[in-house]
Amino acid sequence: MRFPTLFVSHGGGPWPWMQDTWHGAYDRLAAALRRLPEDVGARPQAVLMVSAHWEEPIFTVQSNPAPGMIYDYGGFPDHTYTIRYPAPGAPQLAARVRSLVQANGIAVAEDTERGFDHGMYAPMAVAYPRADMPTLQLSLRRGLDPEQHLALGRALAPLRDEGILIIGSGLSYHNLRAFGPAGRSASAAFDHWLDVALAKTGRARSAALATWQSAPSARQAHPREEHLLPLMIAVGAAELDAAARDYHEDDFFGGLSVSNWRFGAPAR
Numbered sequence: 001m002r003f004p005t006l007f008v009s010h011g012g013g014p015w016p017w018m019q020d021t022w023h024g025a026y027d028r029l030a031a032a033l034r035r036l037p038e039d040v041g042a043r044p045q046a047v048l049m050v051s052a053h054w055e056e057p058i059f060t061v062q063s064n065p066a067p068g069m070i071y072d073y074g075g076f077p078d079h080t081y082t083i084r085y086p087a088p089g090a091p092q093l094a095a096r097v098r099s100l101v102q103a104n105g106i107a108v109a110e111d112t113e114r115g116f117d118h119g120m121y122a123p124m125a126v127a128y129p130r131a132d133m134p135t136l137q138l139s140l141r142r143g144l145d146p147e148q149h150l151a152l153g154r155a156l157a158p159l160r161d162e163g164i165l166i167i168g169s170g171l172s173y174h175n176l177r178a179f180g181p182a183g184r185s186a187s188a189a190f191d192h193w194l195d196v197a198l199a200k201t202g203r204a205r206s207a208a209l210a211t212w213q214s215a216p217s218a219r220q221a222h223p224r225e226e227h228l229l230p231l232m233i234a235v236g237a238a239e240l241d242a243a244a245r246d247y248h249e250d251d252f253f254g255g256l257s258v259s260n261w262r263f264g265a266p267a268r
Contacts (some may be wrong), residue, residue, distance in 0.1 A: 001042055004264035005166040005234040008033065010123045012078040013073035025253055032247030032260055033126035039246050041266025046090045046134040046161035048097065051119025052141040052170040052227040056109040059152055063094035068115035085121035092163065092188040095137060104155035119169040140229050146210045149229050153236020166237050168230025169182040172259045173221050181255035186220035188250065191257035198243040199260060209235060238263035
C-alpha cells in the first residue's frame, strides 16, 4: 500500500483542550481532523510529522523514544501547560529517515532529547485521540528555502510504501496581525492561488510552489513562511500524485480562507 501525504492546518496553540472557549471556531477543522484516518484509508505504522514550530540549521530528526511535551505557546489557561499527549516516538524510523535523506545528498542531524510541539499534538490529539500512534518529528531548515524542502520531500517519498504517513503541519494562512475578518481578502486570494497551483502535478506544481512569493497576497498571507513550508515537503514526497482538498472554510475565525490538502489516493 502506498500512503498519501497530507498538509494540515494545526490551529492555535492547545485548542483541542479548550473547546468550550472557542465558541465553534474550530468545529469544521476538528471534524476534518477526525476524518483523517478515513481519508488516509488504512492505519499507518507510524507518522512522520513536519511541524512549522521546529527549525534547525540543518534538517534534524527526532529520535527520542518517549518524547515529552513542549508548551510552545503563551497566554493560555493554566491547565494547557499540563496537558499530555503520550504518543510513542519512533527511533527506528528516525534511522531510516536519516539514511534516506543522506542518500540524497542532504545534510541531516539527530536530536535525542526533543519532545513534541503543538504543531504535532494539537492535530494528532483530534485525529488519533488514543495517543497510540508512533510519531516522529522532522524539523524545517532555517532559511526556509522552498526548493530545499521540496527536495527533502522527494528524499522521503519511499516511506509512503513502507507504511509511513507523512504529514506537514502548518496553516495555509498565517498572519497573526491580520487574523479573522482583517485577513479575509488576502487569505481568499492566496487560498485560490494554492487551489490552482496544487491542481498541477509533477515539476509544474513544484515550480509554482517554489515561486510562491509571487502569488497574490503572498506576503500578506505569510509574512514569514514557516507555516507554509511543511506543504512543500508533503508535495515533494508525492510529486506525481493528484491533490485533493480534505478541508476548506472561508470564515475561519470570522473571515479567513484555510484549507487542508491530501496528495495521492488513500491507501487500500
